Amino acid sequence: MAPAPRWLNNDELRAWRALRITMVGLLATLDRELQREHGLGLAEYDVLVILSEQPDDRLRMSELATVLSLSPSGMTRRIDGLVRSGLVAREQCPEDRRVSYAVLTPAGRRLLETAAPTHVRGVREHFIDRLSARQLGNLASVLSAVQIDPKAAAGGCDDAA
Amino acid sequence: MAPAPRWLNNDELRAWRALRITMVGLLATLDRELQREHGLGLAEYDVLVILSEQPDDRLRMSELATVLSLSPSGMTRRIDGLVRSGLVAREQCPEDRRVSYAVLTPAGRRLLETAAPTHVRGVREHFIDRLSARQLGNLASVLSAVQIDPKAAAGGCDDAA
DNA sequence: CAAGATTGACCGATCAATCTTT
DNA sequence: AAAGATTGATCGGTCAATCTTG
Numbered sequence: 001m002a003p004a005p006r007w008l009n010n011d012e013l014r015a016w017r018a019l020r021i022t023m024v025g026l027l028a029t030l031d032r033e034l035q036r037e038h039g040l041g042l043a044e045y046d047v048l049v050i051l052s053e054q055p056d057d058r059l060r061m062s063e064l065a066t067v068l069s070l071s072p073s074g075m076t077r078r079i080d081g082l083v084r085s086g087l088v089a090r091e092q093c094p095e096d097r098r099v100s101y102a103v104l105t106p107a108g109r110r111l112l113e114t115a116a117p118t119h120v121r122g123v124r125e126h127f128i129d130r131l132s133a134r135q136l137g138n139l140a141s142v143l144s145a146v147q148i149d150p151k152a153a154a155g156g157c158d159d160a161a
Numbered sequence: 162m163a164p165a166p167r168w169l170n171n172d173e174l175r176a177w178r179a180l181r182i183t184m185v186g187l188l189a190t191l192d193r194e195l196q197r198e199h200g201l202g203l204a205e206y207d208v209l210v211i212l213s214e215q216p217d218d219r220l221r222m223s224e225l226a227t228v229l230s231l232s233p234s235g236m237t238r239r240i241d242g243l244v245r246s247g248l249v250a251r252e253q254c255p256e257d258r259r260v261s262y263a264v265l266t267p268a269g270r271r272l273l274e275t276a277a278p279t280h281v282r283g284v285r286e287h288f289i290d291r292l293s294a295r296q297l298g299n300l301a302s303v304l305s306a307v308q309i310d311p312k313a314a315a316g317g318c319d320d321a322a
Numbered sequence: 323c324a325a326g327a328t329t330g331a332c333c334g335a336t337c338a339a340t341c342t343t344t
Numbered sequence: 345a346a347a348g349a350t351t352g353a354t355c356g357g358t359c360a361a362t363c364t365t366g
Contacts, residue, residue: 005282012289015297018304023184024230026307043356062326069185074357076328081356098326098365121166128173130306136176138299143179145291148186204334222349235335237350242334259343259348329362340351 030122038115044082045119048104048112051088057104058091064102087111191283199276205243206280209265209273212249218265219252225263248272 008016031042040048050067051057059067065075079102082088087108093099104112131139169177192203201209211228212218220228226236240263243249248269254260265273292300 005278008281015301016284022304022307071358117166120169123177127307131303135303139303140176142292142296142300143183146183146288148190148287232336
């Protein structure tokens with residue numbers, strides 16, 4: 001293992017720190033706005049969005065967990081809350097009774113539809129509308145370069161592992 | 162309140178989602194690497210870094226909490242852990258005995274110095290080195306535009322509040 | 323036995339309440 | 345009374361263990 005790798009220069013360090021604190025602030029702001037206006041956290045909102053995009057408003061717990069980068073148990077508990085609030089229901093798969101679906105309820109869809117404008121407005125106001133089309137394009141290319149390789153993300157990372 | 166604000170087009174939506182999942186993955190990866198190689202989480206690492214940059218390796222709890230965007234109680238508990246590990250010590254301010262300092266211990270500095278190369282390597286490998294100087298510059302300009310206004314971040318956000 | 327989901331124990335965070343010092 | 349820090353209750357997450365089904 002190399003004890004002193006190439007250090008970060010000032011610009012690099014500042015870019016990295018700025019990215020971190022900007023994202024933290026942005027997500028916290030969006031979460032606060034959503035919470036205040038609709039009593040819904042960003043995490044719960046994400047679940048509703050994903051479900052609403054599925055053909056039958058439903059997704060298996062395990063797939064939902066994968067999509068949201070959550071552990072299986074974490075997913076169970078997040079759905080627990082949404083079920084308590086009546087926004088999501090559980091349903092068993094008839095073909096394979098091990099799997100259970102999270103299903104968007106009518107109430108869930110209604111709340112999603114009233115909350116979405118708040119979220120979109122926030123994303124625009126604090127993010128999208130502050131950037132030119134050119135900057136947005138640059139950002140997309142940056143992001144495509146930075147995407148973490150799924151192989152590396154899961155298990156052993158470098159050859160020293 | 163406007164029920165239907167300007168929606169996000171495909172590019173905007175994808176850029177926003179990509180940014181979110183990229184940051185989540187990136188931070189999770191860096192945290193995992195740090196944890197695996199040094200038994201230190203990214204959150205604890207951040208504390209050591211901040212303290213090491215202070216004149217006397219110390220900072221008031223309240224300032225530390227502000228810098229790290231943590232609640233006062235969250236800060237207390239995070240320092241609790243670092244104190245248990247012997248990486249940080251608490252010290253009372255002689256002039257104002259309400260304030261307590263978190264102080265980097267020699268062990269804390271040693272661990273920071275051995276862990277920093279791992280972190281820097283990770284940031285380079287998964288982020289900096291995947292970008293050209295030009296992309297890094299673009300990113301910096303994007304970030305400066307997106308920085309959240311501290312006024313807006315704290316209390317009421319829009320005029321409807 | 324393996325896969326999917328849940329439960330128990332625990333960890334780290336928040337808010338509200340508290341204690342000490344100014 | 346207000347400021348700084350901590351504590352108690354609780355919330356939402358993880359890991360390890362468990363239960364059920366294939």
